[in-house]
Amino acid sequence: MSAQKIGFIGAGKMATALAKGVINSGFAATEDLLASDSFADSRVAFEKQTGSQTTENNLDVLKAADVVILAVKPQVLGDVLTELSKEATAEHLFVSIVAGAQLETLQQAIPVSRHVRVMPNTPAIVQLGAAGFSCGAKATSDDATFVQEMLETVGLALNVPEHLLDVVTGLSGSGPAYVFEMIEALSDGAVLMGLPRTAATQLAAQTLLGAAKMVLETGQHPGALKDAVTSPGGTTIAGLHQLERGGLRGVLMNAVQAATEKSKELGKKS
Incomplete structure (x- = not known):
């Protein structure tokens, strides 16, 4: 104590x-x-x-x-x-x-x-x-x-x-909002395919929570953990292909960059 x-x-x-x-x-x-x-x-x-x-x-x-x-x-x-x-x-x-x-x-x-x-x-x-x-x-x-x-x-x-x-602000300070957007989008996708909203949101949120905990507790690179889920010709690679086509990684990198630059700008004003 x-x-x-x-x-x-x-x-x-x-x-x-x-x-x-x-x-x-x-x-x-x-x-x-x-x-x-x-x-x-x-x-x-x-x-x-x-x-x-x-x-x-x-x-x-x-x-x-x-x-x-x-x-x-x-x-x-x-x-x-x-x-x-x-x-x-x-x-x-x-x-x-x-x-x-x-x-x-x-x-x-x-x-x-x-x-x-x-x-x-x-x-x-x-x-x-x-x-x-x-x-x-x-x-x-x-x-x-x-x-x-x-x-x-x-x-x-x-x-x-x-x-x-400022980078911490752009990543973890603003990051929860990015994750909330991802949870909502994943939930929407499941609702589109017939899953009830409550179950869809619970499963989406728990999936992100569990994946994050695996990164922190295993110490493995996220790419290695991703590969462990991705079977040849399977469902995961099909979904990942769509994420790549949509530019998910680039969009998230841009979000962190934009929030970091805004933090620097606000810091100068203050």
Whole structure:
């Protein structure tokens, strides 16, 4: 169990998911967490789902926590950083999951503290997230280990250079939407061929989940796993032929590229 007190500035869905993960895994105890939010509904939901306390006051969280998770909307981050900078210390580690908030911005706003920037994704809500994180200049190796272990309570977490977080955004940040599209399309195909919608969607979703788990647990290249399913002259190669004709692989590569470029563009604006 972590000896650190963890605070959340913002008690929305992602903050709640991470709080549930650290509690359910035993990484931190319920009483070691505190969250602040200006919206009463968010505070009530956080308390109900985690059992931890909440407050309206951001500085209450700062005073109580060693590690402060910044989980606010990008448009209010500037005001929040200004408020926190008045009482932040060198003992504080700030972990930002705010979209587009660069380490330089965090470090300039609160130069006395250490900072880590995280790009999470929405499946963290069901403890199957895929996150990338980058450490600021003052962050230590212990900070990196702490953040990785904390994020791994809700899925996979990889330490990457900050300039690659835009790629993480294009891949795992936006990726769930691509997968939802694939699940819907596979389900539509099965409905076209006569399978009821509920069964079609369940089978499509479970198929993608199972295939993904095979990649992660076997360590085999996806191409090798694909070949193991593909018999000469069989059903799978016939379906794969249609995917190749439709340019599926190129389309998905283009999607990641487009989302990455958009992330870079938004980062410059922010």
